[in-house]
Amino acid sequence: MVNVVAYIRVSTTGQGESGLGKDAQREYIERAAQANGWTIVGEFEDVVSGKLALEDRPEGKKALAACKEHDAKLLVAKLDRLSRSVLHIAQLMEQVDFKVATMPQANTFQLHLFAALAQQEREFIAQRTKDALAALQRRADAGDEVAVKKVQNRTQALEKGRAVADITAANNVRMEKVTAFQNTVKPHVEACLYNKLSTLQAVADCLNTKGIRTKRGSMWNPTAVRRLILALGLPFPKAA
Template sequence: MKVVAYIRVSTKGQGDSGLGLDAQQDYITRAAQQNGWEIVGTFVDVASGKLAIEDRPEGAKAIALCKEQDAQLVVAKLDRLSRSVHHIARLMEQTEFKVATMPQAKTFELHLFAALAQQEREFISGRTREALAALQSRADAGDAVAVQKVKNRSDALAKGRAVADITAANNIRMTNIANAQEALRPHLESCLYNKVNTLQSVADCLNAKGLRTARGSEWAPTAVRRLMIALNVSF
């Protein structure tokens, strides 16, 4: 069975789901090996889960390739597709999909899992709002403990805004990295055209051209692997 790998890192940071780029890739690669899937393409988005996959740049390309290759979409975890049942239901109308951590689950079963997860999030959100309203009411009445808790929460929100600023800077950095990787595409393809067929030989070829990684280091097999995944290029 052909599959198209889709990896998403949230704008909140790679730790959002406990899965960064490499971890998601490893989950998908392992599931493909264990289930006999042929990965015909890999797409990576840096985007919020609030957006439907077809509204994300690389997500739209992944769906298009699924249709072109008659392939199924595969993600490491269900929330890498979306946290919205509506979005997942809409995706079901466009393509079938698999989850690497639940490779035997059918699309309809995954839809049910998403519905249960959304219901739980909404329940927790409602209880949190009620608890915060009760806390504010006690603080307004002069409860010293409640007043301190409200202050602590306010301080935490201020810290969160600072983190959001850092996240925005990280997003710019990720965009710059993507642009730098794209600029390396012709050099990478030139190396592959010369029939190099190992990660080390590609690294040697790029180093011989005087090229460096985004961090200014010489190329190593691991860095080449990441570049090839990012550019959806293979031997």
């Protein structure tokens, strides 16, 4: 019996540059395990860039530890879910045996070769794209109206993408702060509920008496308490 630890990765910019979202990766992995008689003994998911080595990713590090603990192989949907770097792939081969769901019979040499070919193709594509953009810019500089329009459209698209990324990052920071605040207040809410207070107003009064304030520094009211209880997944006062 072969034990495997499933590892799933999506990029920070969406569902992964390969187009494989979490559900699709999981389906590939489960099919490969079933077809080859492998037993999945753990599953780990990362939302990180593929530029990081597996051992430098939060869940990747745990996946490697699980492989050692269960004497298991690491299983991914596609090779690029591990890394797009030949160097990272080669270093990983020294740490753990791994399998790729889309080519389950591939041996170490073949996987290394596929990684090298994939990296070379990416480099070719990057250079062709760079050359094409340089040629487009030269035509635009020469007054070609079509080229000028394309350059403008590309610039606008890049600016829009950066703006969306900035908004997303800001929202993530805001949500982290909200979650941290809620977790800080949670024990106090639980203490108020433990005293069998029967209304949202009673809970609000309890928090206010304790000197606890909302994230904005305001006094608690029933509406704010209701939102907090919902967010924390706590039971409502029976009479609420």
